[in-house]
Amino acid sequence: MSKHAGDVAVGVSKAYGVETMFTLSGGHVFPLYDGAVHEDMRILDVRHEQSAVFAAEATARLTRKPGLAVLTAGPGITNGVSGVATAHFNGSPVVILGGRAPQSRWGSGALQEMDHPPLLDPITKLAFTGSGADSIGQDVEMAFRTALAPHRGPVFLDFYMDHLFAPSPSVETETLAPSPLEPDTDHLAAIAALIAEAERPMLVVGSDVWMDRAEEAARDFAEEFRLPVVPNGQGRGILPSGHELLVTRARGLAFSQADLVIVAGTPLDFRLNYGWFGGKEGAPLARVVHLADAPSQLATHTGLSGSAAGDLSLVFWGLAAACRTANVKPRDEWTTKLAEAAKAAIADDAELLAADSDPIHPMRIYGELNRQLADDAVVIGDGGDFVSYAGKYVEPKRPGHWLDPGPYGCLGTGLGYSIAARLARPSSQVVLLLGDGAAGFSLMDVDTLVRHKLPVVMICGNNGMWGLEKHPMQMLYGYDVAADLQPQCRYDQVVTALGGGGELVTKPSEIGPALKRAFESGVPYMVNIATDPEIAYPRSTTGV
Template identity: 30%
Template sequence: MSAAAPALKTASAPATVNDTATGARLLVSSLERMGVEVVFGYPGGAIMPIYDALTGTGLKHILVRHEQGAAFAADAYARASGKVGVCMATSGPGATNLITGIANAMMDSVPMVCITGNVPQGVMGTDAFQEIDILGVTLPIVKHSILVRDASEIPAAVEQAFHIAASGRPGPVLVDLPKDVQFATATAPFGFNIPNETAEVDHDAVAEAERFIRAAQRPLIYIGGGVKIGRATEAVRAFAEATGIPTVSTLNALGTIPTDAPGFLGMLGMHGTRAANEAVQASDLLIVLGARFDDRATGKLAEFAPHARVVHFDIDASEIGKLRETHVAVRGELKPGVEALTVRLAAAPLAIDPWVIRCATAAVHHAARYDAPGEGVYAPALLKQLSEAAGDRFVAACDVGQHQMWAAQHCRFSKPEAHITSGGLGAMGFGLPAGLGAKLADPSATVVTIAGDGGFMMNIQELATLKRYGVALKIVLLDNASLGLVRQWQELFFEENYSEVDLSDNPDFVKVAEAFGVEAFRIDRRDQVEAGIARLLAADGPCLAHVIINPKENVWPLVPPGKSNAEMMEGA
């Protein structure tokens, strides 16, 4: 996954702090100068000077109830807004509680700046109270780390952190501030020397890509999350429309092409649609845009798209040819490269009508059905109905599990920002704080957290954050009293040995939500769904719909582990 840099708010010329200030105040001033509006965090001893400096500033600090919630919320804020997300925590356990969220941002290429306090430099290395080498701990899961040793370095360090987080292939950057640096005073210049990294389009490679596409009989556009991050959504939509080439999407790219658009075949991979996977396997050319051939997308790599040559557009050169031989590599920012290719291909139509008809016919033939028997709630139908009722303002912040796959398969997404999920890391507990971050990023959106009972319990404390700040997040909690996806695999591949997946002792989630001051209600029959969706969407503040579903319901289709995408299992 890859992308160009999201736009940053920076001054046109370096400025200087008028008066001598503490490191903590320099940090806050630097954040304001970078255009930061919202910070997610949790205070503690080693970051207390920064919290002292926050008072009376223009920054809106959101006090989460666990540092993991801060990182997840900042991640989703970045995905929804296109800005750099910011979170902060104290040393020791505060910093280590950020780690899963940092890894999540790294895996999904999300621009994020994580600020941690640390013990004074004079006691570093002595096993001081709440001391942890957070730079060392996070080295494999950050794009860059900065340990600030002098207060005068803070403005440049912050500007550098934001630039690195957002440029090229985005990712998280850690800024670690010892407590003595926060207390120290300095007069510090602003103005990190940001290099000019604008890359020219490789027109020779684009011309070669055109040649391969015109020679293909069964071309397919394979869209990855880098398209959204690189702000190339409109360019890719124009390319697909101009050429008529069918499209498939990874999990993190859903909505790049509206999911109900002609020619879109759905998500590919382990829980992809049969139409998408069959098209990939039959294609003779993959036009890969900002995707990284993730194993959940490819299945058995040696048998993935066996007849296809590859044209790969990516800003991260390390992804090109990493897992699959690339026949044409177009390196650089996606938007200008795709636009240049569109201009060339628009000169004469492609002769691929039989392939287009074949893919469209397969999409109709393999379309999902929603007429499941019984009176219980059928989750795919509920999620489809919910997304359609919410319309183009719908944004799903998904946790991880069966509900995540059902949302990906059945929800209508009109834009890539409408689908926020933990893709590469698959971190349970993401949904609730992610919904918080997404709603704060775009208050006018209808943001719905879609969670399962397992993941919801992992960060349930953030209900208090919703209530405190009056964040009108809607929550659909699909409760099958089990770790559903693990249970499904145990059923299919472990001889029904249901080891440690029983969650039948869950609390009454309606009462729990109400105890936090959040409106809640329960749905357990299909005839309650329409009214339940209407109530959820009409609620003025945060609201939770506790939806009871069949614990034996599985996600279909499914590509078994180690198998080709051609070997899809179907349920009854």
């Protein structure tokens, strides 16, 4: 059987480890579907293109292999733009293959004729159009190689429709991993000297530590030199819940009193106060060291006392060797102070985590959930105030088991992420935490979960408003507008109407039994919990 271009494109994708094509049906990309059938690749179709891209992105973040989304021309691609932007900000290796009106009709007003790459260029590592049927194999190879090279990120490639249908030669695909970037040893020695001088050093581990497969190197480094650790993004779980060096619950104290903050694998963005630490109660600002997987990721907007770029395992191993040479000693008094503060914060919260207040305090939900989460559960956050509590009170026991939208903060990621998590972790609990605002973006893709038999437990914190906006507007202006939603809206009935299960919870005593029913149901199931609208999450950049 002679191969058409769709066969070749899918064959190259499979060679790079892609197992699932996420898509929403469109005629411009039929040859890619035909190729998936010929190549025995799973096709998972969704109800909105954003969910296809979010699912591909989450696949990349959970498996550390490239994700693949296939989008039809015009609105299919524009509908996926928020997903591509999210992948861009998260450094997720996603390849988006798009359809395009036929070249033979280009310029004459064909259906959904649009030049997509200029739209995608600012939010991708590369956005381009395949040059012809004969080169499609090489073009797809270039897309995957580029997406996987440090610093990782999304690549967009579209094809003229007539090129996709045309015969195309097979290619021999070489999927060699990029050569690891060696960090500068002088830079590592200078950082080790800073650690040796510091009295109150600490380490922040971010998503790129996980994506660079450096979680063991990072943990070994922290444990050898007894550095207190605060995780960020997918850095969560690198030190498991209960680890003595994990001081998430003393984050505010750590950031305000540290004299050296080592930030690894995450930007110095708003989540980390743009790299400004210390400076409280007359103390000087902390020195800041930035470790990144590529030079392009090192902060340029703030002064750094040290930096190193390279494969993050090599960075941590090299830094550990340099610290031994510099005779770095643990700061036990500082480490103990933060550990005790973290324990005290946990003890202080015990009452609210078990509160019987009516209306329900959001913290009570997390008190109940933590009792039912397995060690290998995948927890996904999609929301504002309600999900912020998860970042504080849900501490994963393993790396690679937490997903949130990342610094772009795009709502609506949850259903796509859930689809990917159920495929990537078929034997684990998959829990999606939704604010009621976020629920409105993508609940129709519960239909996708049902059709493809992908059970997920959805927990909706339903306070009947856009909490991130309502409370601040009231503080600023004394009133609010465009911030109210329907109180106790029956999102659970949307799930049941689409073939899943669900229930509304209005009493604290009902939360635990409802969660148990959800985990035991074996279907997509929503526990829709009415929470107190007067409770606002206490938001602070470094004190969370």
